[in-house]
Amino acid sequence: MQMIRPRRLRTSDTLRRMVRETRISPDSLIWPIFIKEGTGIYEEIPSLPGQYHYSPDMICHMVERARAHGVSRVLLFGLPNEKDACGSGAWKEDGIVQQGIRRIREMAPELYIVTDVCMCEYTAHGHCGILCGHDVDNDETLEVLAKTALSHAQAGADMVAPSDMMDGRIGRIREVLDAHGFQNVPIMSYAAKYASSFYGPFRDAAGSAPAFGDRRSYQMDPHNSREAMRECALDVQEGADILMVKPALSYLDLIYQARQQFDLPVAAYSVSGEYAMIKAAAQAGLIDEHGVMCESAVSIFRAGADILITYYACELADAIKKGEIG
Numbered sequence: 617m618q619m620i621r622p623r624r625l626r627t628s629d630t631l632r633r634m635v636r637e638t639r640i641s642p643d644s645l646i647w648p649i650f651i652k653e654g655t656g657i658y659e660e661i662p663s664l665p666g667q668y669h670y671s672p673d674m675i676c677h678m679v680e681r682a683r684a685h686g687v688s689r690v691l692l693f694g695l696p697n698e699k700d701a702c703g704s705g706a707w708k709e710d711g712i713v714q715q716g717i718r719r720i721r722e723m724a725p726e727l728y729i730v731t732d733v734c735m736c737e738y739t740a741h742g743h744c745g746i747l748c749g750h751d752v753d754n755d756e757t758l759e760v761l762a763k764t765a766l767s768h769a770q771a772g773a774d775m776v777a778p779s780d781m782m783d784g785r786i787g788r789i790r791e792v793l794d795a796h797g798f799q800n801v802p803i804m805s806y807a808a809k810y811a812s813s814f815y816g817p818f819r820d821a822a823g824s825a826p827a828f829g830d831r832r833s834y835q836m837d838p839h840n841s842r843e844a845m846r847e848c849a850l851d852v853q854e855g856a857d858i859l860m861v862k863p864a865l866s867y868l869d870l871i872y873q874a875r876q877q878f879d880l881p882v883a884a885y886s887v888s889g890e891y892a893m894i895k896a897a898a899q900a901g902l903i904d905e906h907g908v909m910c911e912s913a914v915s916i917f918r919a920g921a922d923i924l925i926t927y928y929a930c931e932l933a934d935a936i937k938k939g940e941i942g
């Protein structure tokens with residue numbers, strides 16, 4: 617018997633690139649952006665080196681960078697100056713995300729704007745909804761989430777992405793958007809979102825850590841995968857357009873399963889802790905940042921993701937264009 621030689625297909629870069637099983641495009645990348653209330657703010661975020669807080673008047677810096685790298689999709693988070701018990705800043709007409717949307721619309725009509733819909737940046741207690749005692753009241757929270765999503769759409773958002781993990785939110789948001797003429801605004805659901813320690817740097821960046829307790833009564837238990845598919849199925853039923861798994865690297869099995877079981881596009885969010893760990897290890901001289909960034913992103917797409925939300929969007933777009941990945 618002739619020896620079978622898999623190495624034969626690895627003999628040159630041209631050949632290796634031809635037989636790649638995973639193809640990646642800058643079109644699949646979404647870059648998370650933090651808009652902060654105020655003026656003149658363009659400051660690096662200590663917990664996320666290389667990422668910035670932008671006040672609306674400084675959004676030009678984000679737009680320039682996105683254009684320079686060919687990144688055309690952003691996911692907006694807001695940092696308001698004032699918070700209250702019910703997070704009313706989230707749906708104000710001149711709220712910080714709403715201001716940010718309008719500014720980007722004016723400056724860069726080519727950018728596709730997705731907004732994170734959640735209460736935790738706007739509530740004084742830092743939980744993702746309206747509290748009843750020490751627990752988040754699911755059904756009351758649905759109303760404020762729907763109001764928030766609607767106000768984002770009214771300000772000009774292209775897509776809304778609820779990240780709160782309340783039951784029934786996709787259906788309620790869909791209903792309210794449709795009732796106001798926004799039938800064509802898609803919903804990207806954070807469908808399988810886990811209660812994860814990997815969100816630490818984000819909570820510093822967004823000032824959204826819960827003042828007491830944790831998020832385990834609404835975000836998912838990392839031990840569960842069947843439950844994640846159930847969450848996805850419910851969101852499909854309620855009208856989600858895109859399903860998201862979050863975090864990404866420790867949850868590749870869920871990305872794989874979601875891809876196998878559902879026919880909607882699957883997004884993966886490579887979260888703040890994943891980014892910060894690569895940065896810190898590279899800073900310490902332990903790993904090659906570029907190589908680890910590329911390999912991590914490829915593994916997420918190989919698992920089945922169609923879309924990757926990542927703080928490395930600009931650098932990855934460059935790597936794809938140079939043919940280092942993709």
Ligand code: PBG
Pocket residue numbers: 732734736744779780814815816817818819831886887888889
């Ligand atoms: C809001 C929200 C969080 C993230 C995205 N949306 C934080 C949380 O749930 O505590 C985390 C993103 C990241 O870590 O990069 N609920």
